[in-house]
Amino acid sequence: MAMDRDQVLRAAAALLSRKSTATMDEVARAAGIGRATLHRHFAGRDALVRALEDLGIREFEQALDRARLGEDTAVQALRRLVAESEANAQLLAFLVTENQLFEGDQVNEGWARLDARVSALFRRGQAEGDIRIDLSPAWLTEALYGLIGTCAWAVMDGRVAAKDFHHMITELLLGGAQRKR
Amino acid sequence: MAMDRDQVLRAAAALLSRKSTATMDEVARAAGIGRATLHRHFAGRDALVRALEDLGIREFEQALDRARLGEDTAVQALRRLVAESEANAQLLAFLVTENQLFEGDQVNEGWARLDARVSALFRRGQAEGDIRIDLSPAWLTEALYGLIGTCAWAVMDGRVAAKDFHHMITELLLGGAQRKR
DNA sequence: TTAAAATGAGACATCGACGTCTCATTTGGT
């Protein structure tokens, strides 16, 4: 069973986001390929994780592009961003929890670039009066990542329906759980 | 340097929540004890993780007790819960991300009990008209865990001030990021 | 002070995952 390199990476992300200590053999079986083939694609475990980082950063950056964060209100742009992120939620969930490993890498630069764009969105929303100013852009950025990852896990575990992904995240993040009356 | 068993566990949680693949030797050094002593406390790595699970469930259960979830409004009770959880946020962050491993264990029962209490809180809030009904209690429960873990990481990384822990979580979870006008 | 218990440092064997390799088989292009 032949699989595209990206398909392998997505399968790896889905597995590793749940079990970060999964064996290379488990990753290979999860991707439906042999361990030898996995090693032909990625020199080793480090290379696999690095590839996941690269893919995640690339995909999320494209999601940021597609969401056109500069247009409309920040709130509307944020809704678009969540929608665009849904396809790569598992990948994001893995990277968010695995960020721990980064130490002086260039990968950090990639994340710093993404963080800057997302927090700029929140800052714009604050400047335009649409976003609360008592919640720092840095925290809102982290919370967005966290909620996307949490929701991806909840969907994987069947605690949240996949079709509710966008609504659960955006409504909680933007509107909060408290009912207004 | 002698350390209490609980102190060792907390040090282990702080390290493992950031680097889940940390060596037993690293855990020992992080706790300020020798590797042999660590093995005297916990038969092995599995036993250590199991002990962390037990401690986390016990601590969080006590936090639920102290928060008196049945009193006042659900919103006020939730604020108390976040305040009571702050001391064990790192431990919670570790367990939330490591939950992946659970498979037919009895540990699941402990979490199921906690989940039931927390989601019951949200359900009460919905019944009393204080919590939105379009966000499921299961999702709100997961989101609470996720935000606590995310904020714990953000504090560890210095992206959020420790003193803002309670405010950032409760305000975002309850009120949302969008400014009302 | 003295004896018992606990600790830290290190040596040691074991075990599992990793990475490389080979070879038969399958796939895909011509």
Next chain:
DNA sequence: ACCAAATGAGACGTCGATGTCTCATTTTAA
């Protein structure tokens, strides 16, 4: 139909983490 490339399965050797052990030293209690 044919050939080249890719794949899967498995067999190795290597390496690092683990868990056990010993022993000198420190801590604790009597």
